[in-house]
Amino acid sequence: MTETQDARTDTRTVVFLVAGEGIERVELTEPWGAVTEAGHTALLVSTSDGEVDLVDHLTPAGTQAVDRTSADVTAADVDVLVLPGGVANPDALRQDQHAVTLVREMVEAGKPVLAICHAPWVLIEAEVVRGRRVTSYPSLRTDLVNAGAEWVDEELVSSDGVFTSRNPDDLPAFCDAVLGAIRGVD
Numbered sequence: 001m002t003e004t005q006d007a008r009t010d011t012r013t014v015v016f017l018v019a020g021e022g023i024e025r026v027e028l029t030e031p032w033g034a035v036t037e038a039g040h041t042a043l044l045v046s047t048s049d050g051e052v053d054l055v056d057h058l059t060p061a062g063t064q065a066v067d068r069t070s071a072d073v074t075a076a077d078v079d080v081l082v083l084p085g086g087v088a089n090p091d092a093l094r095q096d097q098h099a100v101t102l103v104r105e106m107v108e109a110g111k112p113v114l115a116i117c118h119a120p121w122v123l124i125e126a127e128v129v130r131g132r133r134v135t136s137y138p139s140l141r142t143d144l145v146n147a148g149a150e151w152v153d154e155e156l157v158s159s160d161g162v163f164t165s166r167n168p169d170d171l172p173a174f175c176d177a178v179l180g181a182i183r184g185v186d
Helices: 003-010 025-037 088-093 097-108 120-125 138-146 168-184
Strands: 013-018 041-046 051-056 059-065 080-083 113-116 157-159 162-165
Touching (some): 025 059, 080 097, 097 113, 097 120, 162 168
Parallel strands (some): 013 041, 080 113, 113 162
16 A cells, blocks of 8 residues: 555544534634644534634634535544534534534444533533533533533543533643544544
């Protein structure tokens, strides 16, 4: 096998799943950059096609083009799933049945799912947090505990293939976890 074929075999598909607006810019762009710099394929999947609106907290911070819609993606298409935060993004995303189903299918298939900040709301909706140890933005603590999770205040928590972080300050550990999840995919 040639070196080019070896590299292609090792390339993984990482899907960043978002709603159409309110995506915390750095929680999308920093892991995206880590994935692409490592030579993997990053795809932006959203609830509708076109572009999504990014924010720096609540301030508009640009757009990014959507590659595919949540209705067009299944767990079989994805090696690793990343759920960026922001407040409005995961709140809208958890209302999209295709997105919720994709998250549930990924967890059931034992494929890595990584969620940061408010994104664990989508994990709750997919009913995949019961019995798991997780973290999130602090305001989600009660929601996660009520859904059966054990909530902890740590920069990165791993629980049976589900990885969670609290906020943009945790991005170095979160990006390392994304790359580690990619390396762990068979």
